[in-house]
Amino acid sequence: MTLSGQSxxxxxxxxxxxxxxxxxxxxxxxxxxxxxxxxxxxxxxVASLAQSGWRAIAAPxxxxxxxxxxxxxxxxxxxxxxxxxxxxxxxxxxxAPLVEMPESTxxxxxxxxxKHAFLTxxxxxxxxxxxxxGTVVGIASLGGFVGQPGAAAYAASKWGLRxxxxxxxxxxxxxxxxxxxxxxxxxxxxxxxxxxxxxxREHAIEPAEVAALxxxxxxxxxxxxxxxxxxxPVGAGLRSEG
Numbered sequence: 001m002t003l004s005g006q007s008x009x010x011x012x013x014x015x016x017x018x019x020x021x022x023x024x025x026x027x028x029x030x031x032x033x034x035x036x037x038x039x040x041x042x043x044x045x046v047a048s049l050a051q052s053g054w055r056a057i058a059a060p061x062x063x064x065x066x067x068x069x070x071x072x073x074x075x076x077x078x079x080x081x082x083x084x085x086x087x088x089x090x091x092x093x094x095x096a097p098l099v100e101m102p103e104s105t106x107x108x109x110x111x112x113x114x115k116h117a118f119l120t121x122x123x124x125x126x127x128x129x130x131x132x133x134g135t136v137v138g139i140a141s142l143g144g145f146v147g148q149p150g151a152a153a154y155a156a157s158k159w160g161l162r163x164x165x166x167x168x169x170x171x172x173x174x175x176x177x178x179x180x181x182x183x184x185x186x187x188x189x190x191x192x193x194x195x196x197x198x199x200x201r202e203h204a205i206e207p208a209e210v211a212a213l214x215x216x217x218x219x220x221x222x223x224x225x226x227x228x229x230x231x232x233p234v235g236a237g238l239r240s241e242g
Contacts, residue, residue, distance in 0.1 A: 001029030002219035007080040009033045009073065011063050011120060012090030014042040017139065017187060020207035021087055024215040026054035030085065033059045033076035035069075035120075055080075063090045063116035073123040082131070085218050086124045088117045088138040088165075091157075095150040106153045113157035117164060125172060133176040135218050138165045139210075142185040142230060162228070169227075178225040180217045184210045185232035205233045 008025045012018035014036035022032045026049055034049070036042045038060030049056035057079050061072035077083050091113040094105050117138060128134030143151055144158030162181060169179035188204040210231055217226045 001027075003085075003215075004029030006084035007031045007033070007076070007082050008085035008087065008218070009035060009059070009076050009083060009120075009124065010087040010089055011035045011116060014039075014045045017184075017207040017210055018087075018089040019045050019048075020211035021089060021214050022049060022056065023052075023054075024208070024211035025085065025087075025218060026052070026056060028215050028219055030218075031055040031057075031080045033057050033072075033080060035059045035061055035063060035072050035076075035090070037062055063120065064111040066119050066122075069116070069119040070123050073120070073127075077127060083124060083127045084134050086120065086128070086134070086136045087214060088120055088136070088161075090116050091139065093151075093154050095154065097150055098152045101153055109153045109157045110160070113154070114160045114164065117161055121164075121168060125168075125177070128177050129172065129175045133222065134178070136165070136168070136172075136177065136179045137214050137217055138162075138179070138181050139214075140165075140181050140183040140228075142183050142232065144183060145230075166228075176222070178220075180226045181228045182210065182214055182217070183228065183230045185230070186236045201233075204236075205231065 003025060008030045010018050010022050010032060013022045013034035022034055026032050034046055042058050042060060046056045046058045059072040059076045061068035063069055094109060138161055140161050141158045143155050144162045147155050165179050165181050186204050188206050213231055
């Protein structure tokens with residue numbers, strides 16, 4: 001197991017991609033702290049990891065609130081003994097033409113998709129800097145590289161996340177900390193069953209497939225740093241003509 005002895009903190013880890021990332025890192029030997037809003041969903045997620053024989057704890061927090069993020073990071077380090085990996089996964093998508101978008105939707109997307117990353121890094125980076133090493137992975141989106149109609153607020157949050165992480169990567173490089181960005185597209189986030197031979201198979205990737213990429217980045221040798229990586233199904237957005 002390539003991450004044995006390490007500890008990881010994953011935001012938005014009570015379901016979907018975040019839980020898949022927690023599973024992938026735990027399978028490689030990492031102890032994992034699952035950060036998400038408190039409740040039955042988070043409890044079930046951590047229980048499912050523990051049932052597989054992995055070390056996992058719940059770190060309940062509203063990741064848009066500074067005091068709750070600070071408490072979650074602090075308790076995770078106290079309970080797991082260290083912090084080596086931070087995965088900034090919490091986020092959501094909501095779409096509407098800009099002129100129809102409520103201010104509340106704008107605020108929600110910017111707070112959850114972008115501010116949460118700032119708050120988490122603010123608490124976690126001093127720990128990684130002190131120990132002279134660590135890995136940060138931010139889950140972005142192809143929407144953070146290319147604009148699209150009806151997604152102005154989402155794109156702004158993901159473009160902002162990319163700018164934040166690319167800047168932070170340069171700031172922490174002298175401390176031996178690696179920062180990577182994973183930009184997925186067309187994730188089967190609803191968890192619907194897609195048969196192996198189904199035409200839909202080429203148009204959606206599974207959370208576990210993205211999580212495997214995150215685990216690979218985290219398990220890379222300490223002298224290897226991965227930058228921006230995109231992952232999408234082979235059929236997404238591509239059509240042959242003629």
